[in-house]
Structures are given as structure tokens and as C-alpha cells.
Amino acid sequence: MADQSVFRITKELSDLQKNSDLSLAVACRDIDVRNVKALIIGPHETPYEFGFFEVFAASHRDHDERGPLQIQPQHLCQWQSLLSLMSANPYENEPGFEDANEPSDKKHQKEYVQKIRHETLRISVIQRLEEYLKIGPDGAVVAPTATKDEYDLDMNTIEDESSAPFEPFKDLCKRRFLWYYDSYLAAIQKGKEEVKDGQSFARMPFEGSSNTMEGKFNYSELERRLRNIKKTLDEETESWAAEGLEAKAKETTVAVNLQRQFEQIVESFKRSDVPHNLELLDGNPFVWILTYFGKPMTNLDGGLFRIRLCFSPRFPEEQPRIRFETRMFHHRIAADGTPCYVAPANRREDVKTHIEAVIEALEEEHPPYDPRTLVHPEAFKLYWGSPEDRRMYNRRLRRSVQQSME
Structure with missing residues (x-):
């Protein structure tokens, strides 16, 4: 029975990982x-927009270690149904308030x-990223305060990965934060227009002494912390270059692998007559510079865009961070140049698939509407707006393409 349960869970997990979309990620x-x-x-x-909400299913056995393995939720796919509870009006999801129509209810x-x-911004986004980046609310680095016993434990288990904290979504959250940074700022601006800093949270009728959400609004503070996170993330990305040079000098596995992949991709560009140019910045295999030439007969035609690919010495556990150094007005590129793209989950270590995914996102002629790719609010709104909005979008895109050649 235990083997059957493990097999079932493994299959469901595998299916979720293969079919997971931009709303859900699973890991063990x-x-x-x-x-x-x-x-x-x-x-x-x-x-709840673009918040990071972590849930888990811990297995147990009914009676003893010989009993059948159980896991909750009963079916892992039920996680996806949780999204339906994150509605635009969560008040109506509360017990007893299905038909809330009184003026006070509104x-x-x-x-x-x-x-x-x-x-959502304070806890699921800001606090989570601050913990991942080991910074405090003031943006300063938080020094570790391990006791001697904790230190001894770390030394004794340093080679035992099962004893380390299991944080499978750390890198994903960092990259998604860069995608949604402008949306977070927009949410903060909206909040500032609706409430004043220092205003207390209103208590809901269904909130009791053991079920309450108390606090005060302070969007100015959230904005400051959000900008500190962005600054720290950018600094972390920049630090990879120096770490990479050290890794290159030591000829680490990651350094050798990236160097080899770089050479192979350059050769593949030559064989396929791809006009894009690829080079290493100062010979560093952890910083690639891609020059992208806009696709002929499209709005990108004639464009010349410089793209930086930064790699962590812990690649592929930490995925590459890519940024357009040449400004482009595009609904899949954030204002700071971060592209929104999805590389195949089973080929995360293949740099070429990342490059191809970025280019595919740029050149896709008829992309399906997907608000989870909203990384440039202004461009996204124009692209999916009225016919006149789309014409304005195309004009601004063409203008950025022309400016790329100046």
C-alpha cells in the first residue's frame, strides 16, 4: 500500500511539474x-495580486510506519482550486456572507x-524577499546570530543537504519579484490614494478574538522597503560577476560548463546564419552579452538591442537574470529591462533554451492574453486595449526600435 501511495503521489507531482503554469509551482x-x-x-x-503564497502537503501514516502513506490535500491538483478562492472580493468568501448586499456590507x-x-504586499512579498535576501526592514544586512549549538550543528551537517532549510522557491520568487516590481509599486500608489498612513485596519463583522487581522496602513513604509529589495536584488546580480571570475580561476564545474555552452551557442549561431552576436564581458563566462537584431518584416525590424545575461556560481539552482540594456517598449519587457519569459522546466541548465525563450517572447505575433505576464503595466494596457491603444503601442515600440540604432 505504501508503495502504491508513493507511486500515486509521484505521478501527480510529475504531472503538476510538467503542466504547471505561471500561477503554480510545486517541489519536493x-x-x-x-x-x-x-x-x-x-x-x-x-x-492578492502577484503575492507569493506557499502551501504544503505533509505525509503521514494512519497507524504506524507500516500503515498506508497519506498526503493532504487528498489530490495534489486541489492546490490549483485554491486560486479560485483568491477573488477580487474575498469578503464574500467568508462564512455567512454569501449574500452581502447591505450598504454596510459594501x-x-x-x-x-x-x-x-x-x-499581501507586506507579508507575502516584502517580508518573504527580505528573508531570502537576509536584509531587515531598513535594508541593512541582517547578521546571523547562531548559537554555539546551532553552529556545531551546521558544521556537523554541512554535507547533509537534508538538514538544510528546504526553500525551493527562493530563486523563483526573486525572479518573479523583478517581473512584478512595477505592479507592486502601482498597487502601493493605489493604496495611498485610498487610505492614509497610520489609519487602522477596519475590523470585519466575522473577525473574533481568535480570528482577527489587526494593524495599520503604512504604504510609504512598504514602498521604501520594496525599493530596498529591488536595490539589493540588483546588487546581488552584479556580485555574481566577481564571484564568477573567482569560480573561473578555480575552474569550477559551473564555470567550465558555462564556458563550454557559450562556445557551442556561438558555433550554432554561425551554422544557422542567425545574425545575433554573442560575447563574454571581459572574458567572464558568468556574464554574457547578446546583441539581438530585430526580426525582419516585424515591428522589431532594424532594431539593435544589447542584452546582458548574468549567471550565478550556483547555476542552474539559481537561474540566469537577463536584462535588456537597450531600452525597448514591449509588453513582455519590464521598465528596467527584465524580460518575461518561460524556459522549459526540464531544460533549466541549457542556456540556449533561455535565449530562445526570450526571443520567442519578443517575436510572438499572436500571444494569448495572460495577465500573469504583466511586467510592464503601461505597455500591457496598450497592447491589450482598444484598436487605438494597439496602434499607440505599435508606434511606441517602433520608436524604441529606431532609437536603438541611434
């Missing part, structure tokens, strides 16, 4: 399917949305 430590984690990305146009609904939006 190596082959240990008894402890599975999932990350849900809050839906667009809800107070007021409570608005106040509840304001409260959830604030706390």
Missing part, C-alpha cells in the same frame, strides 16, 4: 514525495480588500 526535496511544497501566485486584479467589502492588499 529530491525524491522525497512525502513532503511536497507548492507556491501559488496571487491572481491579477485581486487584492463598505466592509471595500475595507477588507484594502486590508488584504496591504498585508
Whole structure:
């Protein structure tokens, strides 16, 4: 029975990983399917928008170690149904308030949305990223305060990965933060227009002494912390170059692998007559510079764009961070140049697939509407707006293409 349960869980997990979209990611430590984690990305146009919500399913046995293995939720795919609960009006999901239509209910609904939006940003985004980056609310690096016993434990288990914290979504959250940074700022601006800093959260009728969300709005503070996170992330990316040179000098496996991949991709460009140019910055295999030539007969025709690919010495566990150094007005490129693209999950270590995915996102002629790719709010709104909006989008894109050649 235990083997059948493990087989079922393994199959469901494999299917989820293959078919997971931009709203859901799942992971377990190596082959240990008894402890599975999932990350849900809050839906667009809800107070949970682009928040990072982690859930897990811990297995147990009914009676003893010989009993059948159980895991909750009963079916891992139920995680996806949690997204439906993250609605634009979460007040109506609360027990007893399915038919809230009184004027007071309307007021409570608005106040509840304001409260959830604030706390989604504060807890699921800002606090999570600060913990990942080991910085405090003031942006300063938080020094570790391990006791002697904790230090001894670390030394004794340094080679035992199973004893290390299992944080499978750390890199994903960092990269998604860069995608959604401008949307977070927009949410903060909206919050500032609706409430004042220092204003207390309104208490909802269904909140009791053991179930309450108390606090005060402080969007100015959230904005400051958000900008500190962005600054720290950019600094972390820049630090990879120096770490990479050290790794190159030591001829680490990652350094040798990246050097080999670079040479192979350059050769593949030559064989396929791809006009793009690829070079290493100062001979560093951890910093690649790609010169992208716009596709003929499209709005990108004639464009010349410089793209930087930065690699971590811990690649592929930490995925590359890519940025357009040449400004481009495009609905799949954030204002700071971060492209929104998805590389195949089973080829994360293949740099060529990342390059191809970026170019595909740029050149896709008829992309499906997907708010999870909203990385440039202004461009996204124009692209998916009225016919006149789309014409304005095309004009601005063409203008950025022309400026790329100046």
C-alpha cells in the first residue's frame, strides 16, 4: 500500500511539474514525495495580486510506519482550486456572507480588500524577499546570530543537504519579484490614494478574538522597503560577476560548463546564419552579452538591442537574470529591462533554451492574453486595449526600435 501511495503521489507531482503554469509551482526535496511544497501566485486584479503564497502537503501514516502513506490535500491538483478562492472580493468568501448586499456590507467589502492588499504586499512579498535576501526592514544586512549549538550543528551537517532549510522557491520568487516590481509599486500608489498612513485596519463583522487581522496602513513604509529589495536584488546580480571570475580561476564545474555552452551557442549561431552576436564581458563566462537584431518584416525590424545575461556560481539552482540594456517598449519587457519569459522546466541548465525563450517572447505575433505576464503595466494596457491603444503601442515600440540604432 505504501508503495502504491508513493507511486500515486509521484505521478501527480510529475504531472503538476510538467503542466504547471505561471500561477503554480510545486517541489519536493529530491525524491522525497512525502513532503511536497507548492507556491501559488496571487491572481491579477485581486487584492492578492502577484503575492507569493506557499502551501504544503505533509505525509503521514494512519497507524504506524507500516500503515498506508497519506498526503493532504487528498489530490495534489486541489492546490490549483485554491486560486479560485483568491477573488477580487474575498469578503464574500467568508462564512455567512454569501449574500452581502447591505450598504454596510459594501463598505466592509471595500475595507477588507484594502486590508488584504496591504498585508499581501507586506507579508507575502516584502517580508518573504527580505528573508531570502537576509536584509531587515531598513535594508541593512541582517547578521546571523547562531548559537554555539546551532553552529556545531551546521558544521556537523554541512554535507547533509537534508538538514538544510528546504526553500525551493527562493530563486523563483526573486525572479518573479523583478517581473512584478512595477505592479507592486502601482498597487502601493493605489493604496495611498485610498487610505492614509497610520489609519487602522477596519475590523470585519466575522473577525473574533481568535480570528482577527489587526494593524495599520503604512504604504510609504512598504514602498521604501520594496525599493530596498529591488536595490539589493540588483546588487546581488552584479556580485555574481566577481564571484564568477573567482569560480573561473578555480575552474569550477559551473564555470567550465558555462564556458563550454557559450562556445557551442556561438558555433550554432554561425551554422544557422542567425545574425545575433554573442560575447563574454571581459572574458567572464558568468556574464554574457547578446546583441539581438530585430526580426525582419516585424515591428522589431532594424532594431539593435544589447542584452546582458548574468549567471550565478550556483547555476542552474539559481537561474540566469537577463536584462535588456537597450531600452525597448514591449509588453513582455519590464521598465528596467527584465524580460518575461518561460524556459522549459526540464531544460533549466541549457542556456540556449533561455535565449530562445526570450526571443520567442519578443517575436510572438499572436500571444494569448495572460495577465500573469504583466511586467510592464503601461505597455500591457496598450497592447491589450482598444484598436487605438494597439496602434499607440505599435508606434511606441517602433520608436524604441529606431532609437536603438541611434
